[in-house]
Amino acid sequence: MRCNFVVRTYILPCAGYDRPGGRVTRAVAEKLLEEFDDAVIGSMGALFKERPGEMRDYRTSNVICLDGCGIKCSSELALDRGRNDLTVLSVPDLVGSVEEFEEKVKQMVDVATSELNKRTQRTSSTVSEKPSREIEYLEEKFDKFTLRVAKGLKYSDNDFWVWDDGNHVRIGASDLLQQMISDVYFVDLVEPGTHVDMFDDVGAMESTKIMIEIIVPLSGTIVESNRALEDSPELINESPYDRGWLYRIEPDDIDELELLRNASDYMVYALAKAKEEIGKKVE
Amino acid sequence: MKKVVIPCSGIGKAFGAVAREATYLLSDGEYNDMFTTICLPLLMTDDKESKRIVMESDVYTIDGCPKKCASVLVKHVGGTPAMEIMTPKVLAENKEHKPETVLDIGSGGRLLADDIVNLILKHGGSTK
Numbered sequence: 001m002r003c004n005f006v007v008r009t010y011i012l013p014c015a016g017y018d019r020p021g022g023r024v025t026r027a028v029a030e031k032l033l034e035e036f037d038d039a040v041i042g043s044m045g046a047l048f049k050e051r052p053g054e055m056r057d058y059r060t061s062n063v064i065c066l067d068g069c070g071i072k073c074s075s076e077l078a079l080d081r082g083r084n085d086l087t088v089l090s091v092p093d094l095v096g097s098v099e100e101f102e103e104k105v106k107q108m109v110d111v112a113t114s115e116l117n118k119r120t121q122r123t124s125s126t127v128s129e130k131p132s133r134e135i136e137y138l139e140e141k142f143d144k145f146t147l148r149v150a151k152g153l154k155y156s157d158n159d160f161w162v163w164d165d166g167n168h169v170r171i172g173a174s175d176l177l178q179q180m181i182s183d184v185y186f187v188d189l190v191e192p193g194t195h196v197d198m199f200d201d202v203g204a205m206e207s208t209k210i211m212i213e214i215i216v217p218l219s220g221t222i223v224e225s226n227r228a229l230e231d232s233p234e235l236i237n238e239s240p241y242d243r244g245w246l247y248r249i250e251p252d253d254i255d256e257l258e259l260l261r262n263a264s265d266y267m268v269y270a271l272a273k274a275k276e277e278i279g280k281k282v283e
Numbered sequence: 284m285k286k287v288v289i290p291c292s293g294i295g296k297a298f299g300a301v302a303r304e305a306t307y308l309l310s311d312g313e314y315n316d317m318f319t320t321i322c323l324p325l326l327m328t329d330d331k332e333s334k335r336i337v338m339e340s341d342v343y344t345i346d347g348c349p350k351k352c353a354s355v356l357v358k359h360v361g362g363t364p365a366m367e368i369m370t371p372k373v374l375a376e377n378k379e380h381k382p383e384t385v386l387d388i389g390s391g392g393r394l395l396a397d398d399i400v401n402l403i404l405k406h407g408g409s410t411k
Contacts, residue, residue, distance in 0.1 A: 014322075014324055015292040015322075015323060015324060016322040016325075017289075017290065017303065017306060017320045017321070017322055017323065018310070018319070018320050018321055019322055022322060043291075043292050043299075043352065044292040044323065044324045044327065044352075045291055045292045045323065045327075045350070045352020045353065045355070045356060046292075046350060046352060048327045048356065049350065049352065049355060071324075071325065071328065071330070073322075073324030073325065073327060073328055074324070076328060077324070077327060077328075183296065183297075183298075185298070185348070186371060186374075186375055206378075208297050208298070208382065231349050232349050233349070234348060234349065
């Protein structure tokens with residue numbers, strides 16, 4: 001499946017813990033994150049392990065490496081993963097003679113900002129991680145986010161989706177919901193066999209921002225919980241409509257789906273909700 | 284020989300910031316005669332000295348997400364962590380110790396870092 005991604009800025013600080021330069025690169029990365037809406041901070045560990053989400057960001061973004069010492073771990077690793085169009089900034093080369101930590105950071109940020117401003121943001125097409133099924137999306141931008149609503153699903157006003165696979169239904173959190181709650185680190189799911197009524201709360205998701213209850217969008221008996229979320233709750237953020245699903249349910253009455261919103265209706269609703277949440281004008 | 288604490292490289296993530304805060308409390312604070320840290324990326328570049336330290340020392344890894352980069356990299360170079368700490372799981376035990384943001388982990392984040400420090404000290408049998 002091919003999807004469109006907005007090319008972003010991927011900042012890879014070396015993260016050298018026991019080296020002064022490492023601390024400078026981290027501080028610079030965090031400052032750049034504040035200044036550039038499209039910036040993401042890469043993880044040396046995730047890039048080393050070629051984690052799919054990390055590799056997608058790495059491949060589709062403008063890459064800027066921040067090396068803290070002469071070993072140049074950041075740029076060496078980035079080169080090793082196949083890119084040769086990197087912007088490399090080295091603490092020893094650029095600010096090695098500067099004494100003050102804050103001044104080092106400021107000067108590095110100034111150079112990085114200048115480099116980044118030379119680059120033109122563009123949109124490219126790339127191959128996404130293969131989902132377990134074909135999913136087509138509606139996409140809209142709001143503020144600095146891109147909101148995706150999967151076509152063919154039904155949505156509740158609580159921002160959970162339902163997918164009817166012809167046998168059972170699968171439910172999960174919408175892209176809007178996962179973006180609002182941010183990084184999920186803990187998921188508490190109920191056991192299969194549990195009967196639920198429409199809009200019951202069955203389990204919870206906890207993120208760095210908030211703990212929310214999982215509100216099922218239709219009645220039925222849970223036949224499977226997504227156990228992969230126990231070890232990898234971040235799937236809810238990485239793949240909300242596919243690998244981050246929550247429950248598979250044997251519905252009591254499939255006609256309940258008619259009470260829910262279709263994708264285009266939900267997109268209108270979700271954009272209004274996003275606008276209200278962030279208090280900014282929707283583009 | 285000092286024990287080695289290695290946090291994950293989760294920059295831009297609150298749990299990564301907590302992992303580093305806990306590491307610095309041990310390696311730069313009052314326990315710096317007992318603990319040190321080494322640069323995680325050096326393990327990726329197969330740096331001989333870092334690899335030797337990991338192989339010969341008690342290593343404590345502090346990871347911020349289930350990808351467990353710190354633990355995985357220690358094992359990648361042949362080391363065996365004496366203890367693998369998963370920051371979110373420590374938080375799950377004490378949910379009020381929640382970090383705020385990556386730029387300022389806040390009082391909750393600092394308490395979480397203290398929890399991690401205490402786990403390591405307890406495991407290492409060394410409290411001052």
